[in-house]
Amino acid sequence: MIRIEGIAAFVTVVEAGSVSEAARRLRLSKSVVSERLAELEKSLGGILLHRTTRKLTLTEDGTAFLERAARILREVDEAAADMAERRGTLSGPIRIAAPVTFGRMHLGPALYPFLAEHPEIELTLDIDDRRVDAASEGYDAIIRNGPIADNRLVAWKLTRSRxxxxxxxxxxxxxxxxxxxxxxxxxxxxxxxxxxxxxxxxxxxxxxxxxxxxxxxxxxxxxxxxxxxxxxxxxxxxxxxxxxxxxxxxxxxxxxxxxxxESEFIYMAHPEGRNPSAKLRAIADHLKKSFGDPPYWDPAG
Structure with missing residues (x-):
């Protein structure tokens, strides 16, 4: 029987790039993550990952299974969140990437009171200036400043960026x-x-x-x-x-x-084809109100 814990361990190891980092994200020991991977491979009857001392690589079976495994996890998370939201509670994990300076100066101060108001939300905020691939790296959304160029993303404008x-x-x-x-x-x-x-x-x-x-x-x-x-x-x-x-x-x-x-925007974008959760929409709405239009940081505003 395939267990959801094994699927979660597999997807997290692939996204993290190592068992150690996956264990840190899942708050488990390395041995538990390795055991769950082994159980999943036994249940599926195939090897999903080649493990060496230096790196992990997907096998052909692992590559074929990864997309469906990630979709299964998203649907489980969305189902759990939907049940909580039906009870009037925003809850569950959510992962967002944002640029360093904007995150430190404006995003963090806007998010902290929202998270205090909704303590059941488990937000992971990755602050990095590189252009991450939201879909392949497992993000629910990214926040960026600039033109919206990736047509694989559905973007919500948070405010103008002069x-x-x-x-x-x-x-x-x-x-x-x-x-x-x-x-x-x-x-x-x-x-x-x-x-x-x-x-x-x-x-x-x-x-x-x-x-x-x-x-x-x-x-x-x-x-x-x-x-x-x-x-x-x-x-x-x-x-x-x-x-x-x-x-x-x-x-x-x-x-x-x-x-x-040329005009630019602060925007939140999620991968195309995903149904954004109520908590993601709530975060976007909160940020729009917090930043204002024109935004509070603009000297001309």
């Missing part, structure tokens, strides 16, 4: 303040490398215009991008949720070049 072209007063005093896109091209730029391109895009009546300033620094973290701009290394195009306090305090100055950067 970006500010800014630099330190010291840099602008030394190098001058650009007043046009042509002048901006001649300045030193600090770029966010997780986007994969070292350019800025602006909206004009003729369409999008790309500006490629001289690269002073590329970095993959929003906090350090802001700090580099405040240190006078160059001009940065920063989300208002990062740059807003520094602009209000005068440590950064917003630059007007006659055109606005």
């Amino acid at each position: 970006r500010l072209l800014c630099a330190s007063p010291d840099y602008l005093a030394r190098e001058g303040t650009p007043s046009s896109l042509a002048e901006l091209n001649l300045h030193r730029g600090i770029f966010y490398t997780n986007r994969g391109v070292a350019d800025w895009r602006f909206q004009t009546p003729e369409g999008a215009v790309v500006v490629r300033a001289k690269r002073a620094l590329g970095i993959n973290n929003g906090d350090m991008l802001r700090d580099a701009a405040m240190a006078g290394l160059g001009i940065a195009l920063l989300p208002a949720f990062i740059a807003g306090p520094a602009v209000r305090e005068g440590r950064l100055a917003e630059i007007d070049v006659g055109h606005r950067p």
